[in-house]
Amino acid sequence: MQSPRLLLGYLKANWYIYACAILAITVANVVQSLYPRVLGDFTDTLQAGGITRSAIIDSSRKLFLIGITFGVLAGIGQYVVMRLGRRFEFVTRQKLFAHFTRLSENYYSKNGVGKMLSYVMNDVTSVRESISMGINQTTNAVILIISVMVMMSLSSIPVYLILVCMIPLLAIPFVVVLFGPMIRNRSMKVQESLAKMTETAEEQFGGIRVTKKFAVEPIMRGRFGQTVDRIADNQLRLVRMSSIFQALLPFLGGLSLIIAIAFGGYLTIQGSITIGHFVALTLYLRMIVNPLQQIGNVINTMQRSRASLVRLNNMLSVQPDIREIDGAKPLASGASDIHIRQLSFAYPGADQQALRNIDLTVASGKTLGIIGKTGSGKTTLVKLLLRVYEPPEGTIRIGGDDVRSTTLASLRSQIGYVPQDGFLFSTTIRDNIAFSNRGISVEKVEHAAKQAQIYTNIMEFPEGFETKLGERGITLSGGQRQRTSLARGFLKDAPILVLDDSVSAVDAVTETDIIDNLRTSRRNKTTIIIAHRISAIKHADEIVVMDKGTIVQRGTHDQLLAQKGLYASLYAIQEEGTRNAEGKA
Incomplete structure (x- = not known):
């Protein structure tokens, strides 16, 4: 089990504030413990017939001061502790989010978004409640019990009576x-x-449109219901155990009170103690019952939060697969020539290699086209270039530097990457395009949109570039989302631009316009285009054809057609498909 270092670190950093809050709560409870003694003395005075106007005023003044002092000090102490608890919640959620951003893609391929949200929402809240409520109630309970015990020992109540009344409490x-x-x-x-x-809810909400289109709502409700049933079963088991535990502590306190009433009442009748001592004793023991209930609540909450704390510590101890080496240096500014030598790679846990013996050079300012069947390793290659996964040492160099020896920030800042399913955020179109530089001018955003052939579509919206998109850009069509993502890549204007099948959702005419803009804007800059359609890469300085993780052909468009290999076959199929589509039109 992991040590609760997350919580201890926070407590140590704020120990002096907690100390002041605990001191205020301590003094408040010490003052509160004077209440039974004042009332007991008043009872003895009343029994002796010595009650006077001044005695009533004096006792009332003392009780009033006790109440005011307790209320003010306890209120201040509890406010400070609660405020620190909220601060812990804020800091921990920030720390978790920062940690999530450092984790590698391999982690997210095994863990869903819902699991991440559970850490941020459920576990952090559970720990926050334990330190807020726990410190308040623990201090209240412990100090009050100690104060009551001290006050009882300093009173004239017989020690043997006190000890007999405390016997049930020894079982706690x-x-x-x-x-x-x-x-x-x-x-x-x-x-x-x-x-x-x-995790289940996040997945089903994300796929709600598919669910409705297939009319399988009952099946989805059933699956979610099974998850909720498991939660209910586990929570009921916890509630049963917690209820028994929380009932036992006040029950033991109640037994002490019963003994005090029975045995103390007998001694009062016998004249061994005064009525005032009897009243004080019962009040003291009554004051102990509530702290015992609080201790039960605290222990119950602490045990629950301990489970959450272990989960949080385990989460924060997860190390990213991709880490910078000691002494990593920034990639040289503007470096854009790529050299890949003897690159072989297999995904973690996979039996077969995704890439085998890849040798490739992309000179600075040149355009490389990559084509191949699905699963041939095209996207894997660029993921290794970006160090989304770790390539073997010395296999990929940019500007002469091994990508493994460079800082991740400098490497990724000099590569613009546009995937096929470019993710759009629930913000304005402008902010989505200017994702890499939110402070860039509107004119440059508009220029990038024009290059990606999305400007006209954007201007059709009443709010133009200030149009707010729905979740994952649902406001836009598939082709519009893809072109908006392309505009983001154009705007970054990085030394290296990678388009990973980024024009697959656009028509042939729009694709031609985009490619023409790309050739103009990326002149003398390195560009890698991955595509399934040959029309998107036929202009490239070099084209490589991949199949089953290896490069099976390379050359220009004309050279590859002349080779009569896989490239020529793909070209023939696509040309026939185009002619058939035109014929039907």
């Missing part, structure tokens, strides 16, 4: 030891089932 440590681990284990299962529910 055994109850805590017995129930603590069981509550913690059941809490862990609840948090895990909540994470699964969040």
Whole structure:
């Protein structure tokens, strides 16, 4: 089990503020413990017939001061602790998000978004509640119990009576030891089932349009219902255990009070103690019952938060697969020549290699076209170039530097990457295009949109570039989303631009216009175009044909057609498809 270093680190950083808050709560509870003694003395005075106007005023003044002092100090202490708890929640969520951004793509391929949200929402809230409520109630309970015990020992109440009344309380440590681990284990299962529910909900909400189109809402409701049922079962088991535990502590406190009333009442009748001592004793023990209830709540909450804290610490201890080496240097500014030598690669856990013995050179300012069947390794190649996955040492160099020896920020800042399914955020079209530089001028954003052939479509919206997109850019069509993503790549104007099948959703005429703009704007800049349609890469300085993870052909468009290989076959198929489409039109 991981040490709760996340929480300890925060407590250590703010120990002096917590100390002041705990001191205020401590003084408040010490003052509160004077209440039974004042009331007991008043009772003895009343019994002795010595009650006077001044005695009533004096006792009332003391009780009023006790109440005011307790309220002010306890309120200040609890406010500070609650405020620090909220601060912990804020800081931890920021830390988690920053950690998520450092994790490699391989982690996200195995863990869903819902699981990430569960850490941020459920687990952080659980820990925040434990340190806010836990510190307040623990300080209240412990100090009040100690103060009550001290006040009882300083009073004239017989020691043997106090000890007899305390006998049931000796069982409390055994109850805590017995129930603590069981509550913690059941809490862990609840948090895990909540994470699964969040993951399932996120997935089903994201695919709700597909669900409706296939009319399978009952099936989806059934699947989600099964997840909720598991949560309910785990929570009911936790509630049963927690309820028994929380009932036992006040029950033991109640037994002490029963003994005090029975035994203390007998001694009062016998004249061994005064009525004032009897009243004070019962009030003291009554004051102990509530702190015992608080201790039960705190232990219960702490056991639950312990499960969340372990999950958070485990999450924050996950190391990214892609890390910078010690002494990593920034990639030389403007470096754009690419050299790939003897590159072979297999995805983690895969039995077969995705790439085998790739040798490739892209001179600075040249355009490389990559084509091949689905699964031939095209996207894998550019992912290794970007170090989304780690290439073998020395296999990929840019500007003469091994990409593994450069800083990730400098490498990725000099490569513009436009995937086939370019992700758009739920913000304005302008912000999506200017994603790499939010402060860039409107004119440059518009120019990039024109290059990507999306400007006219954008201007058809009433708010133009300030149009806010729905989730994942649902406001736009597939082709419009792809061209908006292309505009983002044009605007970055990086030394190296990679288009990964980024014009697959546009028509042939628009594709031609985009490619023409690309050739003009990227003159003397390195460009890599991955495509399934030959029309998108036929202008490239060199074209490589990939199949089953290897390069099977390379050359210019005319050279490859003359070779009568896979490239020529693909070209013939596509040309026939084009002629058939024109004939039907």
